[in-house]
Amino acid sequence: MMTHTVNTLSPEVRDMLVDSVQKFVDSEYDFESRRSLAASKLGYSEKHWQLFAELGWLAIPFSEDLGGLDGDFSDMADVAECFGRGLVLEPFFSTLVQSANVLKQSHNEALKTKLIPKIIAGELILALAWEEAGSGSNPLSVSSVASRVEDSYLLSGEKVVVLAGPQAQGFIVSAKLEGEDQLGLFYLPEDTLGVTLENYRLVDGSQAATLSFDQVRIGAANVVSLNAKTTLESSFRSAIFLLCAEALGAMEKLLRTTADYTKTRKQFGAPIASFQVLRHLIADMSVILKKTRCLLDHCTGQLRETGDIDEMDVAALKVQTGRAAQFIGRQAIQIHGGIGMTDELDVGHYVKRLTVIDGLLGNGRFHLQKITSAL
C-alpha cells in the first residue's frame, strides 16, 4: 500500500454534508415515496439528482480544479450510510463511487475534463461495467477483449449486472488488451454503435443491465486506462467499503424498526419484547451490528490516513457485513412474524436491499476464499 497525502474534507464540511443528506432522506424518502420511485420507469428522481448536485454531494471526491470538493471516498461513508437508512435509489453508487473512482485515477486529462464537470453538475450518470458471467466476482478475471487497430480499439464482450445500466448515459468498460497481460478501461457513451443493453430490475427495486458490445470502435480520446489492474483493484476496494457503509445504515434502521415492533406487538397478553428468546435475538442483532460498525470505522480510518484499505481488511469487512446483513435481515422478518413477509411493510424491502448488497462485488464466499488463499 502506498503512503501518500490524502485530501479529505474538513470535519466541519463533512458534518455539514451529512446533515444535508440526513435531512433529505428524512423529508423525501418516506417508504411510500420510495416505493413509487422504484416502480417508475426511470427508477429514480431527476429532481433529486439535481438537488444532489446543488448540495455538492456529486462533487465530493473530485479535485478542486475540476470543480470538486477535493474530498475522498472516506468522506462518503456517512453519506452512504444515510442512503442505506432511506433505501435511496438514485444511481449515486455507480456514478460517484464505482465510476468516479476509476476516472479519478485516469491519466486521460482531456476525458476527465470533459466528464467530471458534467458529473458534478448532475448531467451525467455513469455505470462501471466490470463483471462477467465467467469472472467469479474477480474484477481482474476478464474475457472481454480490446484489440488495437491503429489509434483505436475494437471492443467485444459481454458484461453482466451492470448497476444503473439502464439509467446511465455512459459506461466505463473493462477489457483485456489483446496480446498483452494487461487490462484496459474504455469510455462508451450510451449511443455508441454496436452496444446493446438488456435492462432489468434487481429484487431491491434498483436497475441493472447486461451490456454486450461487438467490435465496438473506441478512439484514443475515450481510453480511460491501458494499465488498469491496480485501478480496478483499488476501486473495487473502496466500492466495497462504501457498499458496506450503506448496509450499515440499512441494518441500523432495520434493527430499530424491529426492536420498536417488539415493544408494541402483543401476544399472550404481553408485548412480545417480554419473551426472553426474542430479547436475546435483539441482543444478537445488536452485537453483530456493533462489531461490524467497528470494523467499518477501522477501515474508514485507514482510508483517511493512507488513501487505501488493506486487502484483507476489505475482504473481512465484506464477509462480516454479509453475515450481519443476513442475520439481521432474517431475524427482522422472523420477529415480525407474518407481517414481515409482506410487500406492504418496509421490513422486507430493507431485507432485499441487504441481500443484494451481500451478493454484489463478491459475496461472502468469494471474500472468504480470498482470506483462505492468503493463509
Next chain:
Amino acid sequence: MADSSVGSLSTAELDRFRLEVADFLDNHVPDEVWEGVDKTTSYFPPFSAIMTMHKLLATKGWSVVGWPEEYGGPAWDEDQRHVFWEEYCKRGLPLMVPQSVNMVAPAIMQFGTREQKSKYLPGIISGEHSWCQGYSEPNAGSDLVALQCKAESDGDDYVITGQKIWTTWAFEVDHMFLLVRTSNEGRPQQGITFLLLDSMELPGMEVRPIIGLDGFPEQAEVFFNQVRVPKSQILGEHDKGWSVAKYLLEHERSGGGNGQFILKREIDWLMTLAAEVDDGAGGQLADDAVFKNKVAQLLVDLRCLAASENYLRKIGPHHQEAAQMASMIKLESMDLTQHVAELALEVCGSFALADQYDALKMGSTARPIGPASMLTVMAKYLNHRACSIYGGSHQVQREILSKMELMK
C-alpha cells in the same frame, strides 16, 4: 393416517409398482404442471398447477394417497405410499392443497356427521373443491386462542363478524374452514367453534390478497360483515372447536413424511447450480472442497430427517412420542429448507439478484434473467423465510418441545 400393515408386498411387486407410478408421472403430466414445477418458489407451488395435477391424479385414484381406504384412499400399504411419494417428489411435482387434503379432510373424517362426510369428501378427492384455513387474525397469531372473529347465534344461523388474515389461497379456493368465537365465558379455548363455509363469496364476505416478498399474492385477508351461515355447518360441537383445531394441527405438523424427498431434490438442484458457476480460479464451484463440505453437512441433516420421518411413520400418529416427533420434524425440515435456499443464494452470488417476477408468472413466456436454472433462487430464499413462521413459529415450536421434555 391409515393403519395398514407394513411390508405386505414382495420386493418384485414393489418394483413393479414403482415402475407403474414412474411411467404415469413421466408420460401423463401436462406441460402446465411442469411449468408449475419450474416456477415453484415456496412451500406452495402455483395453485393452477396443483389443481390440474390433483384432477389428473384423481383419475387414477391417487389424489388422496394418505387417506384410509374407507374414505377413498388407495388400497396401498405403507411401503407403496413411501414409493409413491419418493417418485412423485423426486420430480418436484406439486403436493395437493394441504388445507384440503391433510387438514380439513382428516378433521371431517374424525368429527364430521355422515352428511358432512358425503357432502365434502368427494369434492376434495376429485379436486372439484379446495379449502383454505381461517385461523389467524391480526391479533391472534401465535396466541391463536385470542381469536375474536365472532359468530352470534340467530335462530338456525350464525352471523359472523370479524377478520381473518394470512389465509393462504383464500382468493383461489371455494371453501373455508374457520375458527370463530361463540362465547367469552370460561377459558378462552372453551368458546371457540369450528365452521365449514361452502363458498368464499357469501354475502358480507370480502377477500383481499396480500402481496408477498416475491411480488405475488399467496395469502389474503378475509373480512366478515354479518355473514350468515347455517348452524349445520359446525364441525364437531358448538363451543368445542378447539379440540377439532388441535386434532387438525397435529395433522398439519406431521406433514406427509415426504419432506425427505422434497429436500433431496432441492439438494440435487443445489449441485446442478454449483456446476454452472465458475469458482473464479478456472474450475466449477461444484468441485470446490468448501462447497462440497457444506453440502455434505446438509446431507447429514437430510439423513436425520428421513430417519425421523420414517420412524414417525412406523410408530403412527397415536403413539405417545408422535406429537414430539411431529414438532421436531417441522422444526428440522423447515430449517433444512431454509439452509438449502441460503446456500443456493450463496452459490449463485450476483446471478441471483434479478427480480424474476415476469418470468415467474404462470403462463408467461418471458425469459429468465441470467441462467435459467437460477430462476427461482432469490424468490425461494425470500419465501422460505416463512417456514419458521407458519404452522407454529420456531419460537412457539420450541416452547412446545421444551414443555414436553420438562413434563417427563
